[in-house]
Amino acid sequence: MKVIILGGDGFCGWPTALHLSKEGHDVTILDNLSRRSIDDELGTNSLTNIPSIHKRLSTWSNLGNSKIKFINIDIAKELGNLIDVFKEEEPEAIIHFAEQRAAPYSMKSMTHEKYTVHNNVLGTHNVLLAINKMPNKKADLVHLGTMGVYGYDGAEFPIPDGYQNIYIENESGEKIKKEILYPANPGSVYHMTKCIDAQLFQFYNKNYKLKITDLHQGIVWGCNTKETLEHPDLVNRFDYDGDYGTVLNRFLIQASINYPLTVHGTGGQTRAFINIKDTVKCIKLAIENPPSGERVRIANQMAETFSVKHLAERVSNLTGAKIAFVNNPRNELEENELSVKNEVLCNLGWNPIKLDDSGLHEIYSYAKKHVGNINLEMIPATSCWNESKMPGIPTL
Ligand SMILES: NC(=O)c1ccc[n+]([C@@H]2O[C@H](COP(=O)([O-])OP(=O)(O)OC[C@H]3O[C@@H](n4cnc5c(N)ncnc54)[C@H](O)[C@@H]3O)[C@@H](O)[C@H]2O)c1
Structure with missing residues (x-):
């Protein structure tokens, strides 16, 4: 299958590009390399040394794998070029990772709020416009959303895969059944852009019959996949700083x-x-099993739920690390329960990897090999939803 990966130089996009290429798909990456520029802006780095995209790709093909093409394009700013690329390449599937994805980064300043909204919302809209301009068969779109679109205040029942039945009482007391999108409840500007994306998908599916899958992904942990371990040049990025590092x-x-x-x-x-x-x-399952197109297919791409404290205790028990409770820079509930359905992907054959000590140990040992690259100043979270709650630096 001919596949375009938007954001294929990033943390999720790069291993996906290699995996799909290995599985026999013809892959082209479109990326403006903005994630690398954000490292420069913040003065941070991936824990792993990631070579240039060109080096990554030449190493991949030199190992005997199929060539992956790369096009440097800003999907939020270059609509004309995007339309031309989709027309020329005629992909059957387009996977869209190309957004600013850190909630803390989106809350740093007005400039960062504005950038995140422009980049993510205009980018997604341009992708939809460009697919709609494809002359022959229009490509299926698979977009990476986030579990954060739902908010985290639902303890009473599991969050469904995107859609919720509700009953509205009319004036005669009759209860009318309606299916709605599960109510959006974003906790940051970043999450808000994903909620707007979800509305754009509803319209482009309803009006133009575009086939769209929106994967509401949980927080990703781990670093490498089978393919990124084939050669040191193929290593994935591994973020640890207060903005982009994910909690586990x-x-x-x-x-x-x-x-x-x-x-x-x-x-x-x-x-x-x-x-x-x-x-x-999951991405492979989504592209190889396209939706009917009657409505946007929404799937919760998450394996299991844990509290942050539980994760800290698991890591502490395994490694002996101390736990420091610091101010919470985010505007969120201090405590919440969370249960989530992931039936859509499991029904396609997904058998989720569950967190266990050997998985934790694998990442811990891998991190230990790269400690020389850590800049201690980048560890504390410095982006605050409310300045009075700055977490500060724990005692070392
Ligand atoms: N990493 C996670 O834990 C996580 C969790 C849930 C959802 N997601 C979603 O998955 C997607 C990928 O996340 P990631 O962790 O790989 O992020 P990332 O920042 O590592 O990768 C995003 C890639 O998109 C590119 N990009 C951004 N804006 C672009 C633009 N306008 N034009 C072209 N390229 C652009 C960047 O250069 C980068 O290579 C995001 O949409 C994110 O919201 C990630």
Whole structure:
């Protein structure tokens, strides 16, 4: 299958590109390399040394794998070029990872809020416009959303895969059944852009019959996949800083240098998680099993839920690291329960990887090999939803 991967140089996009190429798909990556520029802006780095995209791709083909093409394009700014690429390449599937994806980064300043909205919302809309301009068969779109679109206040019942039945009482007291999108409840500007994306998909599916899958992904942990381990040049990025580092990866990296595990608030926030190896499997399932197109297919791409405190305790028990409870910089419930359905992907054959000590140990040992690359100043979270709640630096 001919596949275009938007954002294929990033943390989820790169291992997905390699996996799909290995599985026999013809892959082209479109990326403006903005994630690399954001590293420069923040003065941070991936824990792993990631070579240029050109080096990554030449190593991949030199190992005897099929060639992956790369086009440098800003999908939010270059609509004309995007239309031309889709027309020329005629992909059957387009996978859309190309958004600014860190909630803390989106809340740093007005400039970052504006950038995140422009980049994500205009980017997604341009992708829909460009698919709609494809002359022959229009490509199926698979977009990476986030579990954060639902908010985290639903303890009474599991969050469904996107759609919710509700009953509205009319004036005669009759209860009318309606199916609605599960109510959006974003907790940051970043999450808000994903909620707007979801509305764009509803319209383009209803009006133009575009076939769209929106995968509401949990927080990703882990770093490498089978393919990224084929050669050191293929290594995935591994973020540990206060903006882009995801919580479990951050704890494992903090433990690797004996830095206290920075739990925000009480750690009672429960969130959904998925291993990076499962991210690539789910995307493959989504493109190889396209939806009927009658409505947007929405799937919760998450394996299980844990509280932040539980994760810190698991990592602490395994590594001996201390836990530091610091101010929570986010505006969120201190404690919440969370249960989530993931039936759509499981019905396609997904068998989620569950968190266990050997999985944690694998990432911890991997992090330990790269401790020389850690810049301690980048570890504390410095982006605050409310400045009075700055977490500060734990005692070392
Ligand atoms: N990493 C996670 O834990 C996680 C969790 C849930 C959802 N997601 C979603 O998955 C997707 C990928 O996340 P990631 O962790 O790989 O992020 P990432 O920042 O590592 O990768 C995103 C890639 O998109 C590119 N990009 C951004 N804006 C672009 C634009 N305008 N034009 C072209 N390229 C652009 C970047 O250069 C980068 O290579 C995101 O949409 C994110 O919201 C990620």
